[in-house]
Amino acid sequence: MKTLTITRPDDWHVHLRDDGALAAVAPHTARHFARALVMPNLRPPVTRISDALDYRQRILDALPDSPQFQPLMTLYLTDATTKETLVEAAAHPDILACKLYPAGATTHSDAGIRDIRGINTLLETMEKLDLPLLVHGEVTSTEVDIFDREARFIDEFLAPISLRFPGLRIVLEHITTREGIAFVQSAHDGIAGTLTPHHLLYNRNHMLAGGIRPHYYCLPILKREDHRQALLAAATSGNPRFFLGTDSAPHARHTKEAACGCAGCFTAPHAMALYATAFESVNALDRLEGFASHHGADFYRLPRNTASLTLTQNPQTVPDAYPYGADSLIPLNAGETLAWSIMDAPPDQDA
Ligand code: NCD
Ligand code: ZN
Numbered sequence: 001m002k003t004l005t006i007t008r009p010d011d012w013h014v015h016l017r018d019d020g021a022l023a024a025v026a027p028h029t030a031r032h033f034a035r036a037l038v039m040p041n042l043r044p045p046v047t048r049i050s051d052a053l054d055y056r057q058r059i060l061d062a063l064p065d066s067p068q069f070q071p072l073m074t075l076y077l078t079d080a081t082t083k084e085t086l087v088e089a090a091a092h093p094d095i096l097a098c099k100l101y102p103a104g105a106t107t108h109s110d111a112g113i114r115d116i117r118g119i120n121t122l123l124e125t126m127e128k129l130d131l132p133l134l135v136h137g138e139v140t141s142t143e144v145d146i147f148d149r150e151a152r153f154i155d156e157f158l159a160p161i162s163l164r165f166p167g168l169r170i171v172l173e174h175i176t177t178r179e180g181i182a183f184v185q186s187a188h189d190g191i192a193g194t195l196t197p198h199h200l201l202y203n204r205n206h207m208l209a210g211g212i213r214p215h216y217y218c219l220p221i222l223k224r225e226d227h228r229q230a231l232l233a234a235a236t237s238g239n240p241r242f243f244l245g246t247d248s249a250p251h252a253r254h255t256k257e258a259a260c261g262c263a264g265c266f267t268a269p270h271a272m273a274l275y276a277t278a279f280e281s282v283n284a285l286d287r288l289e290g291f292a293s294h295h296g297a298d299f300y301r302l303p304r305n306t307a308s309l310t311l312t313q314n315p316q317t318v319p320d321a322y323p324y325g326a327d328s329l330i331p332l333n334a335g336e337t338l339a340w341s342i343m344d345a346p347p348d349q350d351a
Contacts, residue, residue: 005311007304013246016071036069037074040099077112078113086126103140139153176227184241196247198265254327318331
């Protein structure tokens, strides 16, 4: 049986939610990843240092069996974010970055930034503090076609920001287009991008052809096949600017299988198997470790993990559903058989 042992990976973009949902999903992330950068789009959003640290403690409390797992936190930028908050965030070892959600772009983004051109002072402060900016890169105007929103955001906002603040480290999160890849490849040093397993494996036909599949619906939305191929080429190129961020985003079943369903794919339990499948499809399994375990740590200037994770070419069937508080949670690939599984590491492996 083929196996692949890599440095234990980190998930640089994940939604762990809160309360009962947190307890239901966090163990899946902690099982395979050493660290995770936790998105701040709770309700209300994580905007203050104390919110982030309290949330971090709730995550740790939800994971009594994973003492080695390290949640790393992000702050949600709003029109009211102060310079003092940024200064404190930059100095705190458990807070790594600030997240820019254009207001209305995605799940729980209504408290986000309304006028992106109005936050230059904040961006200048972040540049000076060397506090990375994480970006949900989609414009929100209703006139712009949903498939064009990422490319438009890059042209209208991201490229100008990167030129105006050349020292600002930026992560274009969950890139879904060839334009996003080209932007990261050609931008100045300190600009990177995360890639999800679903955008590496699926195009919009998987979601829409032959019936509408709500569990494939996420934002930014799945694009055409030529975009998927550009993402996969970038992920497997060895370029350290691209690294792993699952964007695992759980939503209760009834909120996805609905007349107006929520955006987000839940992949935390089998994300590494999906990434292995994607890399194997282009004979690039030797590049998985850099993408999953080295490039992100290097970008965030954190030590690479010393523990390991072993993947085996042993098929696994994804469960039909997981418990989710009083609800159920349907994972992406529910009921499907995947080619790879993960050998669970002994809990003391990182000790
Ligand atoms: C995310 C969520 O549900 O919080 N949804 C998604 O489709 N990816 C938010 C986000 O990252 O856009
Ligand atoms: Zn996300």
